[in-house]
Amino acid sequence: MSNGFSRREVMAIGGAVASTAAMTPLARARMMPQDMDRDVFAGVVRELRAIVGDEWVFADEASTISYRKSGIPDLRGEHVPSGAVAPANVEQVQAILALANRYRLPLWPISTGKNMGYGMATPASSGQMILDLKRMNRILDFDAELGTILVEPGVTYQQIHDYIEDNDLPYWVDVPTVGPIVSMMGNTLERGVGYTPYGDHFFMQCGMEVVLADGTILKTGMGSIENGNTWQAFKWGYGPYLDGIFTQSNFGIVTKLGMWLMPRPPAYKPFMVRSPNVEDVAAITDTIRPFRMNNLIPNGVLIMGALYQMSMFNRRADLWDGEGVIPLDVIQRHARANDIGMWNTFYALYGTDEIIAAIEPILTTAFEATGADVLTEAEMGGNPYFEHNKTLMRGGMTLEEKGLVRWWGRSGGAVAFAPVAPAKGGETIGQTQLATEIMNKWGFDYAPAYAVGGRELHHIIFLMFDKGDDEHSRKAEQCMEEMITRFGERGWAAYRSSVSTMDLVADQYGAANREVNARIKQALDPNHIIAPGKQGIA
Amino acid sequence: MHPRRGRLLAGLTGATLLSGVGMATGFSMSASAQATYEIEPRAPEYLYARTCGYCHGHNIAPIIRGRALPPAVTAAIVRSGMGAMPAFKPTEITDAELQALAEWLAQSEADPEEHGG
Numbered sequence: 291m292s293n294g295f296s297r298r299e300v301m302a303i304g305g306a307v308a309s310t311a312a313m314t315p316l317a318r319a320r321m322m323p324q325d326m327d328r329d330v331f332a333g334v335v336r337e338l339r340a341i342v343g344d345e346w347v348f349a350d351e352a353s354t355i356s357y358r359k360s361g362i363p364d365l366r367g368e369h370v371p372s373g374a375v376a377p378a379n380v381e382q383v384q385a386i387l388a389l390a391n392r393y394r395l396p397l398w399p400i401s402t403g404k405n406m407g408y409g410m411a412t413p414a415s416s417g418q419m420i421l422d423l424k425r426m427n428r429i430l431d432f433d434a435e436l437g438t439i440l441v442e443p444g445v446t447y448q449q450i451h452d453y454i455e456d457n458d459l460p461y462w463v464d465v466p467t468v469g470p471i472v473s474m475m476g477n478t479l480e481r482g483v484g485y486t487p488y489g490d491h492f493f494m495q496c497g498m499e500v501v502l503a504d505g506t507i508l509k510t511g512m513g514s515i516e517n518g519n520t521w522q523a524f525k526w527g528y529g530p531y532l533d534g535i536f537t538q539s540n541f542g543i544v545t546k547l548g549m550w551l552m553p554r555p556p557a558y559k560p561f562m563v564r565s566p567n568v569e570d571v572a573a574i575t576d577t578i579r580p581f582r583m584n585n586l587i588p589n590g591v592l593i594m595g596a597l598y599q600m601s602m603f604n605r606r607a608d609l610w611d612g613e614g615v616i617p618l619d620v621i622q623r624h625a626r627a628n629d630i631g632m633w634n635t636f637y638a639l640y641g642t643d644e645i646i647a648a649i650e651p652i653l654t655t656a657f658e659a660t661g662a663d664v665l666t667e668a669e670m671g672g673n674p675y676f677e678h679n680k681t682l683m684r685g686g687m688t689l690e691e692k693g694l695v696r697w698w699g700r701s702g703g704a705v706a707f708a709p710v711a712p713a714k715g716g717e718t719i720g721q722t723q724l725a726t727e728i729m730n731k732w733g734f735d736y737a738p739a740y741a742v743g744g745r746e747l748h749h750i751i752f753l754m755f756d757k758g759d760d761e762h763s764r765k766a767e768q769c770m771e772e773m774i775t776r777f778g779e780r781g782w783a784a785y786r787s788s789v790s791t792m793d794l795v796a797d798q799y800g801a802a803n804r805e806v807n808a809r810i811k812q813a814l815d816p817n818h819i820i821a822p823g824k825q826g827i828a
Numbered sequence: 829m830h831p832r833r834g835r836l837l838a839g840l841t842g843a844t845l846l847s848g849v850g851m852a853t854g855f856s857m858s859a860s861a862q863a864t865y866e867i868e869p870r871a872p873e874y875l876y877a878r879t880c881g882y883c884h885g886h887n888i889a890p891i892i893r894g895r896a897l898p899p900a901v902t903a904a905i906v907r908s909g910m911g912a913m914p915a916f917k918p919t920e921i922t923d924a925e926l927q928a929l930a931e932w933l934a935q936s937e938a939d940p941e942e943h944g945g
């Protein structure tokens with residue numbers, strides 16, 4: 291492991307500071323909205339400045355650099371924004387939408403724009419202007435009796451975590467593995483996951499405020515009842531339930547989001563199940579399922595592959611400098627040296643010591659019957675892999691998994707594929723075999739994790755590549771396409787996708803789905819100004 | 829715009845958890861009183877601990893304290909997101925905050941607790 295930037299690198303960076311764009315060969319030059327000529331664009335930028343103030347419109351090469359950064363392959367410059375605009379409040383969002391309708395300016399909304407593995411802040415097609423909602427960054431409501439929170443788009447999990455600690459509130463916030471820098475809003479709208487009992491984020495969402503393309507402000511559920519106080523307590527409201535159509539969607543701009551928080555339990559005990567062989571994933575899955583269904587295991591369980599885990603703290607060259615993908619026996623050897631197995635399953639118990647003592651032996655017996663070791667703090671305390679998941683299963687803050695992005699070296703690069711399947715052993719074995727075959731064929735290491743919900747699992751596959759090398763990026767792109775296609779042939783589709791594969795995945799969900807989405811889009815946003823291409827919706 | 833302003837967190841009594849852990853009563857801070865950092869800039873140490881320090885010095889990314897990194901270099905890297913690092917936008921860390929952070933970093937001592945990445 292190296293300890294820092296080399297002197298040469300610092301010099302090189304220093305020399306390039308004057309022209310920020312030059313120091314990041316990976317970032318592409320800004321691209322104009324399609325069908326808009328430069329003068330019109332310049333006029334639009336002037337009007338945007340009048341709405342939000344000069345300093346919150348970014349429309350040149352240097353100031354848009356942050357918005358162009360992404361870790362996924364983009365060889366043909368298909369996901370390059372034209373600029374960004376950052377409103378401070380709902381009124382400014384409405385004014386921007388009115389302007390966008392007038393000039394047909396496509397807007398790509400982001401909350402914190404850290405959609406890592408899926409394209410960060412970059413849009414589904416080039417030329418869109420990023421609508422950066424990060425300045426709307428306040429916790430608007432925290433009901434300490436109900437454990438509910440109402441947040442603006444820019445509120446990060448770290449901010450909520452700090453708020454809870456500063457005010458000594460008896461709640462936990464459930465986080466994705468990258469909590470400190472990402473938003474509750476963006477994550478929940480993408481239907482992201484975490485690892486406490488409140489890990490299915492959209493399940494725990496309650497009420498939202500949406501600004502529609504024509505400026506209408508819609509409060510879902512109980513939010514529009516005059517003098518109402520039930521907005522964050524009751525999800526369903528009256529009539530059709532609308533919240534779902536604003537997730538993974540381009541039907542509106544969400545400006546407020548309600549969520550439920552987990553009461554902090556008096557006792558918490560994390561477990562790790564260490565399985566020695568790749569095939570063990572089937573038995574592990576079949577063991578987890580009934581306990582997730584009857585809730586004896588209450589949290590979002592992670593079955594972590596050894597290579598996924600080791601990619602956090604190591605670079606590829608630390609493990610392997612031979613030809614081709616890293617052989618299984620090498621992975622096994624390193625795993626053993628780190629006291630982990632080929633699969634390591636993390637679950638936790640919450641409640642009182644008595645409750646935990648009653649459930650623990652039931653689970654331990656079941657997992658041991660699969661040939662695994664069931665380990666606790668007593669055996670694993672201090673082991674970085676155990677500590678990592680121990681932190682996550684109590685909603686703690688960590689960015690350790692970011693380490694996997696630099697698996698191949700400094701340039702970084704990772705794109706995610708996350709197919710879902712029923713939580714059955716045969717499915718995990720089938721998916722693991724197929725992903726290994728395809729990824730190894732293209733020269734990529736298969737570094738997996740399975741996140742087990744109730745009856746389903748998300749297979750989290752990070753395709754790690756070197757974005758500094760165009761040939762490698764090209765292979766990553768082709769490998770991803772083959773995975774999506776061949777998984778699709780087996781009936782397995784992604785729950786979410788990178789901006790580069792939205793049409794491909796949308797097709798797998800069928801023509802009727804696409805058509806219904808298109809009709810809703812036409813009704814709500816006839817000029818198609820909000821995030822065209824999002825989830826394959828024009 | 830802020831429908832719940834001021835009515836939250838007040839008058840809480842007697843709520844208990846599973847084990848009877850009592851919650852604080854009379855807690856009355858309004859969340860909407862949270863000032864945005866455009867008005868109240870956050871200190872460099874605070875920002876370092878809550879963002880940079882999760883990776884740098886934590887086995888994930890290079891150690892950057894105690895290395896007298898030129899502030900202009902730090903600022904450029906933060907905005908562009910060098911390599912595997914994400915880029916941080918002016919809406920996440922203002923220019924003024926970033927400048928103060930970069931200057932603080934250049935002056936900072938190495939922290940023996942940190943380990944490289």
Ligand SMILES: Cc1cc2nc3c(=O)[nH]c(=O)nc-3n(C[C@H](O)[C@H](O)[C@H](O)COP(=O)(O)OP(=O)(O)OC[C@H]3O[C@@H](n4cnc5c(N)ncnc54)[C@H](O)[C@@H]3O)c2cc1C
Pocket residue numbers: 399400401402403404405406407410411423443465466467468471472473474475476477479480481482483484539542543544545691692693694695704821824
């Ligand atoms: C190593 C690694 C680990 C990760 N672990 C997890 C994990 O455990 N769980 C998980 O869920 N994800 C995970 N991610 C993926 C991702 O980083 C997170 O999901 C993150 O929360 C998304 O970024 P964000 O919150 O900044 O959302 P944004 O980037 O702000 O938003 C995501 C998308 O949602 C839409 N959107 C956002 N805000 C609005 C709005 N206000 N109105 C309308 N549409 C909007 C836009 O299409 C936008 O592109 C991981 C990524 C990496 C690289």
